[in-house]
Amino acid sequence: MSAAAAGGASGQWGRTPEGDPGAIERALGAVGPERWEAYEELLRALAGGQVWMLLWHGTPGSPDAQYGNMDISGHGYAPAVTSPEQxxxxxxxxxxxxxxxxxIAAALFRTRWGLWLNPHAPGGGVGVPWADLRRIALGLDRLPAxxxxxxxxxxxAPQFYALLEQxxxxxxxxxxxRRAWVQPVLGEPYLAIGLDLYDTSPPAVExxxxxxxxxAALAPEGLAVSTVAVADEFDPVALWMRANARPFFDRDAQYGQPQAPAPYPPYGYSPQPAPGHQGWPQQPWQGYPGR
Known part of the structure; x- marks a missing residue:
C-alpha cells in the first residue's frame, strides 16, 4: 500500500503534536552507545513530536506516494528528518x-520497519528499530526497555507455580x-508468564x-510478575518463549519441538551504519499495510 493510503499528508495523520519542537534534535545529540537513558529520552521526544518523512516517489496525499528505504544489517528502515532545517x-x-x-511508529512497526533519523548527518544519524517503535505506539511505560x-x-516459587498449575x-x-526471566536494560527484572490461548477474545484473555x-499473591516478596500473549508476533518476550521455553502447564500434554520463531527484533539503540552500508535512499519502499 502506498504512503498516501496509509496516512497521507500532514494533517491526515491527526493533530500536529504540541510541545517543544526541538526536543527530538536535542535528544539525538545526547544518544550514543550504551547511553540507554538518553535513548529513552529520544523515544519519549519522538512519541510527542513529529518527523519529516522523505518521499521517494509521489507527493503527499497522492495514491502513488512511497517512502524511501534503507537497509542496515539486513533490517529495513524508512528515513526521516527532524526539522525543516535538517x-x-x-x-x-x-x-x-x-x-x-x-x-508513523504505529504504522511502521506492524511490518517490521524501523525509522532512521537524519541519515545525512555526520556519523549517519540514529536508527529506531521497529521493536522500539512498537513501544512508542503502545506506550513506553507499558513495555520493557x-x-x-x-x-x-x-x-x-513453588507455591506460586503450584497454584498456577492447579x-x-x-x-x-x-x-x-510458559515462563521467562526478563531483565530490561533499564528497570527491574521480572518474571513473565506466557499465556498460550485457544481463544484470544477479551474475556478469555482476562x-x-x-x-x-x-x-501472584503467593509469589515471593518483591517478585514482579507480568503476563504476555504467546501468540503476539511482535512481542520479543513472546518470540523468545515460542523458541526456547517449554510449557510448564500444557493441556494437550504434547510438548514436541519448539516452533521456529519469527525473526528476533533488533531492540534498543541502533548506531550509525557501518562503513560501506547501502546508504540512503535506495529503491522505493512499496509502503506498508494500513493501520
Whole structure:
C-alpha cells in the first residue's frame, strides 16, 4: 500500500503534536552507545513530536506516494528528518510528509520497519528499530526497555507455580503456560508468564490474566510478575518463549519441538551504519499495510 493510503499528508495523520519542537534534535545529540537513558529520552521526544518523512516517489496525499528505504544489517528502515532545517541540510529534492512520531511508529512497526533519523548527518544519524517503535505506539511505560536479557527463571516459587498449575485446568481457553526471566536494560527484572490461548477474545484473555494475578499473591516478596500473549508476533518476550521455553502447564500434554520463531527484533539503540552500508535512499519502499 502506498504512503498516501496509509496516512497521507500532514494533517491526515491527526493533530500536529504540541510541545517543544526541538526536543527530538536535542535528544539525538545526547544518544550514543550504551547511553540507554538518553535513548529513552529520544523515544519519549519522538512519541510527542513529529518527523519529516522523505518521499521517494509521489507527493503527499497522492495514491502513488512511497517512502524511501534503507537497509542496515539486513533490517529495513524508512528515513526521516527532524526539522525543516535538517530537511534543507539533507539536500532532499523530492517531496516529504510531516507526520506525528506516534502515528508513523504505529504504522511502521506492524511490518517490521524501523525509522532512521537524519541519515545525512555526520556519523549517519540514529536508527529506531521497529521493536522500539512498537513501544512508542503502545506506550513506553507499558513495555520493557530493550535490549532485553531473556533466560529461564531461576526463582524459587513453588507455591506460586503450584497454584498456577492447579487452577490452570479450570480456565478453558488456556492451552499452555510458559515462563521467562526478563531483565530490561533499564528497570527491574521480572518474571513473565506466557499465556498460550485457544481463544484470544477479551474475556478469555482476562480469565487467564486473573489466574496469574491470583497466583501472584503467593509469589515471593518483591517478585514482579507480568503476563504476555504467546501468540503476539511482535512481542520479543513472546518470540523468545515460542523458541526456547517449554510449557510448564500444557493441556494437550504434547510438548514436541519448539516452533521456529519469527525473526528476533533488533531492540534498543541502533548506531550509525557501518562503513560501506547501502546508504540512503535506495529503491522505493512499496509502503506498508494500513493501520
Amino acid at each position: 530537511l534543507a541540510a539533507s539536500g532532499w529534492a523530492r517531496a516529504h510528509e510531516v507526520i506525528p512520531g506516534a502515528e 530493550g535490549p532485553l536479557q531473556l533466560s529461564e527463571p531461576q526463582v524459587h 487452577q490452570a485446568g479450570e480456565v478453558r481457553p488456556l492451552r499452555a503456560l 480469565a487467564a490474566r486473573a489466574l496469574v494475578q491470583r497466583a
